[in-house]
Amino acid sequence: MKFPWNDRAGQLSAVKIAALVAAFIPLILIVTGYKANILGPRPITQAIHETGDWAIRFFLISLAVTPLRNITRWSKLVLIRRILGLTALAYAALHFSLYIVDQNFNLWRVVSEIWLRIYLLIGFITLLGLTALGVTSTDAMIRRMGKNWNRLHRLTYPLAALGVLHFFMQSKADVTEATLMAGFLLTLLLYRSAHARDFKLTSVWTLIGIAILAALGTALIEYAWFALATRIPPTRVLFANLSFSYSIRPMWWVLGAALAPALWIGIKSATNRESGKFNPVSAKQR
Structure with missing residues (x-):
């Protein structure tokens, strides 16, 4: 069985273990903050902001893997690119899920808000794009899609730009x-x-x-x-x-x-x- 902390040879990978630990640290801090009532007067809203922040952070860190590998010549860095990208997707999905919770699970209101507020629409499009990248990130999908995989994953930087724009628009001043x-x-x-x-x-x-x-x-x-x-x-x-x-x-x-x-x-x-x-x-x- 292939585990996410093993390299392609099936051996434990220190760099992948470090990436997995780093992926869970923000979630642990957010959950701990919620349990300890230190997320402010509107804890769900604060959790929405923090999960969104970590989504764009992990997304950019995943994009930094390739240039850092080229600079440092450390080939093992490529092992964590998929982990970081999927972590970004996970936090983006949690960000959206918490927004649904904040709207009292009123899906009609969620849809109408996304349609009426451009920054929410941009964020939702980014989430859909990240989902497409995440679903097609497996080795099997890479083989199955062939050249279409490269075409799809060229959307990575445009999606990152949309994510940053969403960040700007919801940050206000x-x-x-x-x-x-x-x-x-x-x-x-x-x-x-x-x-x-x-x-x-x-x-x-x-x-x-x-x-x-x-x-x-x-x-x-x-x-x-x-x-x-x-x-x-x-x-x-x-x-x-x-x-x-x-x-x-x-x-x-x-x-x-x-x-x-x-x-x-x-x-x-x-x-x-x-x-x-x-x-x-x-x-x-x-």
């Missing part, structure tokens, strides 16, 4: 975390674009360039949202990125996260040069 998710998605798109254009993701300069572009793009996304969707002066938000008096704006978090792989590559390259310089075996071979 405080879009800090939604902006952060948009910045991370932009970073992943830049990785994908660089790889498609044969830029080496093991190059420090390529990774630094991506980090800078992602940070600037994150600031522009935040500016555009406030300019188009709120009455808050967007220039005030833009200039807030240059001040650290109150909080660190999303663009800086994106910059730091995107620079981390460049730093890792730089340290690894320096270490390899030093070990090669002082390694007598390497010197003898030269």
Whole structure:
């Protein structure tokens, strides 16, 4: 019997076990918070928000697996991509289920709300897309669908964009975390674009360039949202990125996260040069 914590050879996989443990931690925290009455005056509503947040987080983490594998050359990372994607689907399904609970199981009201509120419709379309990706994620479906599987799974990034848009629209004025998710998605798109254009993701300069572009793009996304969707002066938000008096704006978090792989590559390259310089075996071979 094949278990989710085993690799393809049937052996225990530490990286898959870690991914499975990570998948359950947010659920345990939410359930514990509900039992302990620390989710606020409207615990179901808070649980809806938290499950939705974790759905988009796990979705983006699953998308990060491929570029991280290309950067680190750690092939075992691919083993957790399916787990992370299915975890995102599970939290999205729980997010929707809790919304039905919040509406007192009035399915007609749920349907009418989805139809009348554009952000709910976007979220529901995203859930349907995630479900299609999850159902077709098995090895048997990959073999059965052939080239159609690749066509279907090209929807991954558009669905992630819809999920981030849903996050923005339901966040209203405080879009800090939604902006952060948009910045991370932009970073992943830049990785994908660089790889498609044969830029080496093991190059420090390529990774630094991506980090800078992602940070600037994150600031522009935040500016555009406030300019188009709120009455808050967007220039005030833009200039807030240059001040650290109150909080660190999303663009800086994106910059730091995107620079981390460049730093890792730089340290690894320096270490390899030093070990090669002082390694007598390497010197003898030269």
